[in-house]
Amino acid sequence: AQTVTQSQPEMSVQEAETVTLSCTYDTSESDYYLFWYKQPPSRQMILVIRQEAYKQQNATENRFSVNFQKAAKSFSLKISDSQLGDAAMYFCAYRSAPSNSGGSNYKLTFGKGTLLTVNP
Amino acid sequence: EAGVTQFPSHSVIEKGQTVTLRCDPISGHDNLYWYRRVMGKEIKFLLHFVKESKQDESGMPNNRFLAERTGGTYSTLKVQPAELEDSGVYFCASSVYRGTEAFFGQGTRLTVV
Numbered sequence: 001a002q003t004v005t006q007s008q009p010e011m012s013v014q015e016a017e018t019v020t021l022s023c024t025y026d027t028s029e030s031d032y033y034l035f036w037y038k039q040p041p042s043r044q045m046i047l048v049i050r051q052e053a054y055k056q057q058n059a060t061e062n063r064f065s066v067n068f069q070k071a072a073k074s075f076s077l078k079i080s081d082s083q084l085g086d087a088a089m090y091f092c093a094y095r096s097a098p099s100n101s102g103g104s105n106y107k108l109t110f111g112k113g114t115l116l117t118v119n120p
Numbered sequence: 121e122a123g124v125t126q127f128p129s130h131s132v133i134e135k136g137q138t139v140t141l142r143c144d145p146i147s148g149h150d151n152l153y154w155y156r157r158v159m160g161k162e163i164k165f166l167l168h169f170v171k172e173s174k175q176d177e178s179g180m181p182n183n184r185f186l187a188e189r190t191g192g193t194y195s196t197l198k199v200q201p202a203e204l205e206d207s208g209v210y211f212c213a214s215s216v217y218r219g220t221e222a223f224f225g226q227g228t229r230l231t232v233v
Binding site: 046093095112113 | 129151162163165175176179221227
């Protein structure tokens with residue numbers, strides 16, 4: 001079974017600065033997807049960024065980028081030029097690729113989350 | 121376009137009572153998922169519907185939980201009878217196809233006292 005670990009329950013950053021959230025995972029599969037989700041207070045959880053394991057290039061979405069280290073099973077999220085609206089709970093998640101288990105396993109496996117505070 | 125909506129947003133019930141949570145997925149999304157986050161722990165998968173059929177219910181904790189999706193539209197998750205350890209936030213998500221991006225609702229916070 002896969003596991004996802006987020007070792008930082010809480011993080012804080014000054015507005016306009018950069019912060020990195022850590023995530024490690026454990027799996028025996030070679031093909032999978034990794035995600036970072038963001039849940040602002042009392043709002044819906046939204047997808048921030050996604051990484052396919054077969055891609056060596058790190059995914060980037062505007063101010064959000066990842067450092068994907070497949071051998072180390074590490075998937076950290078970097079937020080540049082932090083904004084007050086970035087304050088949220090961030091969840092790292094894993095999902096098997098369709099090529100595994102006959103394509104029947106579509107569930108996400110989440111970490112415990114990191115609460116990010118952005119200070120003005 | 122409306123997103124995934126969940127009702128109620130909060131529910132406080134006594135141990136032994138019954139509670140029904142509802143999820144309205146995005147229109148046209150055949151895949152619907154239920155997840156649960158117990159305070160301080162991971163968000164855990166409960167089950168996955170494809171239309172009205174249960175594709176995977178391996179995460180359902182016990183037979184006090186019953187999920188339905190009649191007609192392949194909205195889904196309900198009933199807890200009967202509720203226990204203290206059922207407290208947490210219940211999330212619903214939907215996707216067009218299996219494996220494509222899942223869109224989440226805001227969650228239902230259930231407190232059993």
